[in-house]
Amino acid sequence: MVNRDRLINEFLQMVQIDSLSGRERQIADYLKDKLISLGLSVTEDAAGEKAGGNAGNIIAKIPANNSSAPVIMLCSHMDTVEPGIGVKPVIKDNFICSQSDTVLGSDDKAGIAAILEAIRQVKENDVPHGGIEVVFTIWEEGGLFGAKYLDYSLLEAKIGYVLDSDGTPGTIITRAPSQDKIYAEIHGRAAHAGINPEDGINAILVAANAIAGLNLGRIDEETTCNIGVICGGKATNIVPDLVKIEGETRSLDVSKRQAQNKVICRAIEQAAERFDTKADINVEPEYTSFNLSEDSLSVKIAIKAAQNLGLTPRLEKTGGGSDANVFNNMGIETANLGIGMRKVHTKEEYIAIEDLINNARYVVEIIKTAGELSL
Known part of the structure; x- marks a missing residue:
């Protein structure tokens, strides 16, 4: 008892x-x-x-x-x-x-x-x-x-x-589900935000373009994805030259999780290409x-x-x-x-x-x- x-x-x-x-x-x-x-x-x-x-x-x-x-x-x-x-x-x-x-x-x-x-x-x-x-x-x-x-x-x-x-x-x-973590560093180019902003590449803007095109949250009954952390920039008068993004994908179906990884990575890469810059992306498995x-x-x-x-x-x-x-x-x-x-x-x-x-x-x-x- x-x-x-x-x-x-x-x-x-x-x-x-x-x-x-x-x-x-x-x-x-x-x-x-x-x-x-x-x-x-x-x-x-x-x-x-x-x-x-x-x-x-x-x-x-x-x-x-x-x-x-x-x-x-x-x-x-x-x-x-x-x-x-x-x-x-x-x-x-x-x-x-x-x-x-x-x-x-x-x-x-x-x-x-x-x-x-x-x-x-x-x-x-x-x-x-x-x-x-x-x-x-x-x-x-x-x-x-x-x-x-x-x-x-x-x-x-x-x-x-x-x-x-x-x-x-x-x-x-x-x-x-299994889970993967996605880490991305989006590179821009610094410039003075008031004097010569056209010489810079705003990494925050690149990241925003990438994230805006993603379908986040519940993808289907087995699969979810999320961008949970974004940080970057040094001051309001500097065009930011680096933004870091952290996200995750989960699914009861391994192939669905892998497909979401590709979608997120492709969106980041394509946004970087549009702004003539680059992104470093790393996908790490968390658990099976x-x-x-x-x-x-x-x-x-x-x-x-x-x-x-x-x-x-x-x-x-x-x-x-x-x-x-x-x-x-x-x-x-x-x-x-x-x-x-x-x-x-x-x-x-x-x-x-x-x-x-x-x-x-x-x-x-x-x-x-x-x-x-x-x-």
């Missing part, structure tokens, strides 16, 4: 620990102490050094008490987005939100809280399992760096669950897609566990990436679970207490269901 008050209080405590991406040291130490006190073996890897942060991923293990069942991995990320310093949570009716000018941090501390409570339930009730590996990652937001730099030699699990999606408990993300079938072991376990609790299992696709993208690419069959977080990455973020409780119940039931298998 999930301890409601303990779970709520722990969640409230954790969201007040500052943990912006790359600065997870305080929450990492908190979680290491918690996991050690629960009797888990705990390791911190070197992902922080590789990513340029101040903490590594936390990997903790519970040895199997049923050696015929599969080892499962449970994961949530420790970092939060800005504004995320000085979070002050409040309970309003049956919801938890932030009272100050910050995000709440249920993305992804609601997932962490569920995993911690599930571990307690497993140990307090001697739930049979084939071994549990807990992974709390750094710097998921903006790069999935924790999962990318994770020391996979420390893991045995071949199936796993990331608790990091919207949707109420019972939501199972089985399909997620994944597509789990209903017959995948991780999905079948999640469906049965939801049904056991009276939850409605819903297999969904998403337009967002998560650590699950990286884990699947590394050979760990991983579904991403909905945990009820709402309006994430905004100051209006909130979570229902009922969802917070059901998250922990769901994780316990997944562990139980996996522990009943004989492989």
Whole structure:
């Protein structure tokens, strides 16, 4: 039986620990102490050094008490987005939100809280399992760096669950897109804006021409693209000689993502040609897609566990990436679970207490269901 008050209080405590991406040291130490006190073996890897942060991923293990069942991995990320310093949570009716000018941090501390409570339930009730590996990652937001730099030699699990999606408990993300980042530098020519502007080439104008011709946002039900950053220029009296653009493409279909890359690159190149200048463009892959079938072991376990609790299992696709993208690419069959977080990455973020409780119940039931298998 999930301890409601303990779970709520722990969640409230954790969201007040500052943990912006790359600065997870305080929450990492908190979680290491918690996991050690629960009797888990705990390791911190070197992902922080590789990513340029101040903490590594936390990997903790519970040895199997049923050696015929599969080892499962449970994961949530420790970092939060800005504004995320000085979070002050409040309970309003049956919801938890932030009272100050910050995000709440249920993305992804609601997932962490569920995993911690599930571990307690497993140990307090001697739930049979084939071994549990807990992974709390750094710097998921903006790069999935924790999962990318994770020391996979420390893991045995071949199936796993990331608790990091919207949707109420019972939501199972089985399909997620790949993503590329596009970086472009558009060159112009400097000149005095008041004396001899005709001698210059305005790089901002070139960039504007390129972007104005693009179809941004949702391209179709599987594909999106965006220009998210543009910067350049030095002063109003100087014709700008350089503009930098950052954008992205995502799609559940690899060929569609590649096609959008070509569209964006061509638009930038053609605009540069029209103004008799040049553009340097670089396309970098961020992460690969994944597509789990209903017959995948991780999905079948999640469906049965939801049904056991009276939850409605819903297999969904998403337009967002998560650590699950990286884990699947590394050979760990991983579904991403909905945990009820709402309006994430905004100051209006909130979570229902009922969802917070059901998250922990769901994780316990997944562990139980996996522990009943004989492989």
